[in-house]
Amino acid sequence: MANTLAAATRRVLGSRRRGRGAAEVAGAVDAGDAALVADLVEAIGDDRVRADTAARYLASRDASIYREGNAGPVCYPGSTSDVAACVKVAIRHGRAVSPRGAGTGLAGGAAPLGQPVVLSMTRMDKLLEVDLDNGVAWVQPGMVNLDLSRALAPHGVHYAPDPSSQAVCTIGGNLANNSGGPHCLAYGVTSAHVVAVEVVLSDGSVVTLGDVTAEPAGYDLRGAFVGSEGMCGIATAVAVRLTRNPPAVCTMLLCFEDVSDAAATVSAIIAAGIVPAAIEMMDQRCVRAIEDFAQAGYPEDAAAVLLVEVDGPSGGVAIASERVDGIARRNQAISVRIAADEDERARLWKGRKSAFGAVANVMPDYYLHDTVVPRTRLVEVLERIYEIVDRHDLLVLNVFHAGDGNLHPILAYDSRVPGTDERVQAAGREIIEMSLDMGGALTGEHGIGVEKREYMNRMFTEVDLDQQSRLRASFDPYCRMNPGKVLPSAHSCSDIGALRAADAAGVWG
């Protein structure tokens, strides 16, 4: 047994196919990790553990520009018991655990700090149960958001929160960040669509928070868990609420010669008492970046476009879309286009939802914030953003959930040009400060992660932050779950030693 295990561990640490020198194996992973890896392999099998540099390097990052992550061994659990077993092994070895979905996060939430054991949830991607009576489905956290809605389609229902990355991002990641999406304007964000969660806690025990049939007695621990960015435990099954597909949908593209006309239209639509399913805004530079790929017929000469969707019973949709059309024209819209069929509608949304990914058509790097500002101040905020970006000699693509004032100013740049990173950071900081000064909030949907944790002091008082820290500690008293995120350093676990001194050389060291 011991020999087999030793061989399996060697396989995980080294290559499967060809021998490699001892020096290379030693370079692949800390010597101290050999025992940890052996125990992980024993717990979940050698095909579910990787400890080589390539795997660890890639598990050290997400889609943000944060590059200081440093992963320990990477596990690919297939079940709740695998997750519990990994957590127990990690704790026994004094190591933390960081969960990971599709790695599409934009705030470094999945970037592991201090070489924790990384739990990549991609293989827990099954739809476990569809309970139409209760309007609920149980899914594993690694299931891709869009795959869930596709699997539900035969039942005439879908999962409402639809982040732009929904074709890739996982339900677990959505849960961790309490993610939003274009359609959350009418339907609400993730928290409104998760009724119960099965969680592996930091001691390896398994609990269920919330209830499928009724609101459980006592505190709403489910509510506390949603948006906890992996710091309160690892979700291993999620009960999501099913939303009936609307009987009718109308998707409209409104084009403007002036950004302020577009912003005024957004306010006028809401003020008229219409609640569209979505109101999205993109400025000219953004439209130009996406149109080549999406081929959706976005006008590249408009200063700004609005993508407005109304849904519901067909009579109501007809009335609402007519009113939106009128409001847009009164606010100097140069054109109003209504998607004629499902194909045209899909292409319009494809354009909107590929905006971040299309940035490299303009510049190879981007950095964005997702502050929320009062909708009434949109015009003013946009003008300030353009001014800040000009002053720092940068480019900005604006794409955002206009209906709820959730901005996504994408600073596009080329990090190969010396001095650019500093200018980008400075501009980002100014945008945050400005948004908060306008009465806004730090993040709408991308989470705090590591990127924004130092801004938490700007938003919350010491008392607030202490309370948040205590809430987290009640789930995870020893700060072993995804440590170092959300709470600023004075309140995070870094000061109590859970974070190993990160190897400055990174995983290739």
Next chain:
Amino acid sequence: MHLGLDDDELVACVACGLCLPHCPTFVITGRDTESPRGRIALMRAVQNEGAPVTDDLVRSMETCVQCRGCETACPSAVPFGHLMEGTRAALAGAGRITPRWQRLALGMLRHRRLLLAGSTLLALAIRLRLVPTRRLGLPARMPLRRPPLRTSGDDVWLFTGCVMDAWQRDVHLAVQRVLEAAGVGVEPTGGAAPCCGALHIHAGLESETKAMARRVMAGLSGDDRPILVDAAGCGAALKDYGHLLGTDEARAFSARVYDVHEWLAEHLEELRSRRPVDPLDVTVAVQDPCHLRHVQRAHQAVPAVLAPFVADVVALDDDGLCCGAGGAYSVMEAELSRAIRERKTAAVARSGATVVASANPGCSLHLAAAGLDVRHPLELVDQALAASRS
């Protein structure tokens, strides 16, 4: 190690991850090391950060099917194919991939007579049950005799290639009959253009591929006839000569290359107007070869050409995900290749079709080995035309 990759192409990935669900290996393993985003990050680590080329990093590159499904999914149009081909060229140059036996086997494809004779021997050995066909991913039956290629005119070239001509000449003949039914005179390329080099460039043998490209171009120069290709992989390779060689001559050559369906879709009226045709009474699922869908981006021509000749054409519901064949991939990475294929066979089963149409020999061999009834789309058209003739 400097991989010799273009820096602008290499930095163009913003790691959004929209490629992940379109990558056949990521979908199976769920590991970033087997994803386009991960592979690009590793290329950057090696070329820009001086990371060592570990065996696991090499495995990450070797497991790529090179289907290029990630390219059509990428909003920033990252040229992943170039990056992977460049990386493999560097790794092959350093002796890290493409072992000697594989180089020898690929070398044989350039020698047409040797390949034809060897294929006949192989066919004989298969008949005598001396070869474990299933394990090697070979067809259960191969032709012992090949009818000769014949020239019927000089309107177009029909590119016949290497393995396909040796193993599936029947397909070429069926394609030629269909073209002739549309009133087109066809000259098969035969020995004039022995092999396109697609498998070689995928294996990182860049200089060999360039030599082969020059030979193909020399064999087909002297006129500007369209070059029609009935194998998606070959068509994609020939269309890439412009990029591979970087010369005006090569670019002009590539501009003459069409997938045969792409060309026929523009000449459908000639084919249909000559005589009324009864559609074959079959429901056909169209499998889009990746190098037709993601590289040539001409896959929509196949159902357009096929539809008038069969009762029903159905699309698969798997977003054009690769079948796992990948040229030599099905042999080199047999386990992963079969796992990928299972998703395709499941999609075919869901479609309710009894016949699968595939416009690429590698895909059709790979899918037939899983027990599916696979035909070249134009074999079905030829069959419908023949039935109407009688």
